[in-house]
Amino acid sequence: MNVFLDNFWWVLLSVNFLIVFITAGYELMHFREPVKSISLIFALFVLPVIGLLVYYFFAQEFRKSKLFNRKKLYDQKIIQHWEDKLILKDQDLIDLDQDCIAQKIKLVHLLQNNQKKPVTFKNKASVLINGENKFSALFNDIKKAQHHIHIEYYIFNSGRIGNRLILLLCEKAEEGVKIRVSYDYVASRLSSKAVKKMKSCGIEIFPFMPVWFPNLTRKLNYRNHRKMAIIDGNIGFIGGINICDEYVNFEENPKEKLFWRDTHLRIEGHAVKSLQAQFLLNFNFISGKELKVEDEFFPKIDIPQRTAVQIAASGPDTDWQNIMEAILTAINTADKYIYITTPYFIPNNQILTALCMASRIGVEVKIIIPEKGDSVIARYATNSYIEKLLESGVQVFHYHKGMVHAKTMVVDGVLTSIGSCNLDNRSFDINFEINAFLYDKEVAEEMTEVYKNDLKETTKLTIEEWMQRPALEKIREALARLWAPLL
Structure with a gap:
């Protein structure tokens, strides 16, 4: 001894x-x-x-091989029950104008082959800029709910916005509307009082994969990073805005409060069926029971609008990196321009190479990232990629008005992506994410104007100035780059 x-x-x-x-x-x-x-x-x-x-x-990845196998069992068991309701064989879609689809047909085929996710045409899509507009629309739709409300968020915090939502959900539950809530256990800050209040109102609420010491495991693998809501099966919300006061620019907020620039999407129509399916699969997993699929979850929808939308979901339970592959395909098939906004740019080699190649081919590539961001190590890791981008002719812009948290992409004036996925390894390979891909010229034109407005609040980086940054910054970037695949 x-x-x-x-x-x-x-x-x-x-x-x-x-x-x-x-x-x-x-x-x-x-x-x-x-x-x-x-x-x-x-x-x-x-x-x-x-x-x-x-x-x-x-x-x-032992959790991926064991825990998520259980989730796959749920997927296989109930998928047949609702697959026919996802209009995969809807003949009404055949005679619609598919000009935008034809231009991006490779992307359409990719998502259909990867996930059996149909491109749906009977949709009305509304772009919502910043939290104040998103929550105004969400609360208004919730007030009109008749059958059910499904909420799934990465961050659901008690606070001004969170408490308003909880109060509204309880009021609807008392009216007889069935409400189900999923929130990420690590990222959310819901008080026990708030959870008890919802449960006492009859709301079914479950955390996504609870862990010990959540404050110490914020970057723990396999978090549910999605931000979406479904109302009555015909209205859906998807994007980057969480349920948190930080995401809302209240008029009465003090000037020192960081301005938060984000983008969300409201969808009315058939694409909501794909959102609904993803919610049900995850809810079955976290609740430990198999939710009975009701016809009201997938109601008959007939609206005059014809915006083409395809939903892409990815996570450690999917066979393919669906969103990453969709973004990569969009970049590789671009002819004119690619406009990207992302709060975290820590790409894998495929995305980085594709962007640089697109620029050298002659495609106009622009990327907006935060000047400072909300993570020091992520900022330095992001900065380590900028030199190669600039050398290839990619235009990089630092957003300086506040925190830009939008996760959007516009390609060639026909394709738009809005969702929860960042351009980093965590979103591509680890977290549960969900994006909407819209094949529509009007939406793309609107998002292009939004992009131009955001550019007014940026500083364009130049290779000459960037190369002159202090040596200490370069050392920090090099060290952060080593950890990039883990961030």
């Missing part, structure tokens, strides 16, 4: 590196993305003990 105690640290290091070698071998044999594997193996060897903890909490 004395010998052991005298050599405790050497024994600990020996055990650590034995486990590290075994873990590194396991990592290599699973053929993951080389850059991510190198980052993980680097952390394992350079940071004794800490490296193993990082690997366990941020890179392990």
Whole structure:
């Protein structure tokens, strides 16, 4: 025993590196993305003990192989029940104008083959700029709900906006409207009082994958990053705006409050059926029971508007990186321009290469990112990619009015993407995300004007000025870049 105690640290290091070698071998044999594997193996060897903890909490995929297999069972079991209700065989869609579809037909086929997600034409889409407009529309639609309200958010906080929503939901529940709520356990700050209040009103509310010490595991793998709502099966909301006061620019807020620039989408029509399906699958998973699918969840919809919309959902339970592949296809098939807004730009090699190639081919590529953002390490990681973008002719803009949190893309005046997915590894490969892809010239024109207005609040970066940034900044970027695949 004395010998052991005298050599405790050497024994600990020996055990650590034995486990590290075994873990590194396991990592290599699973053929993951080389850059991510190198980052993980680097952390394992350079940071004794800490490296193993990082690997366990941020890179392990045992939950993906076990927990989400259970979710897949739910998917397979109930998918037949509602698949026919998703208008996959609706003959009314055949004779509609499909000009925008024809231009982006590869993307349409990709999502159909990946997820069996139909492109739907009987939709009315309304772009909602910033939280104040989003919540005004959402609250108005909730007040008119007759049968059910489904809420699924990454952040659902108690606060001015959250409490208003809870009060409204309770009022509707008392009227007999069935309400189901899903919130991410790690990201949300719902008080126990608020949860009890909703449950006492008859609202079914469940957290997504509770963990120990949520304050210490904010970046823990497999969070539900989606922000969506479905009302009566015919109105849906999707985008980047969470249920949180931070996302709303109240008129009476003090001037020092950070301005929050975000984008959401209100959809009325057949595309809501795809949103509904995703909600039901996740709700079954988190509630541990199989929700009976009612006809009212997928009502008959007949509206005059003809906006083409296709929903893409991705997560650790999907066979393919659906949203990433859709964005990559949109970039690779662009002919004129690509306008991107994202709060976190930490791309994988495929997206980075595609953007640089598109620019060198002659496609106008513009990217708006926050000047400062809300994460220091993410900002430095993002900055590490800017030099290559600028060298390839990609135009990069720093948004300086406040925090730009919108996750949008406009391509060639015919395609628009609005959703929850950031251009980073966490959104592409780890989190549950959902985006709407709209094939419509009017929506694309509107979003192009929104983009031009946002550019007025930006500073364009130049390669000459960027290369002159301090050496210390470059060192910080290099260090942050090592952790990029884990962010």
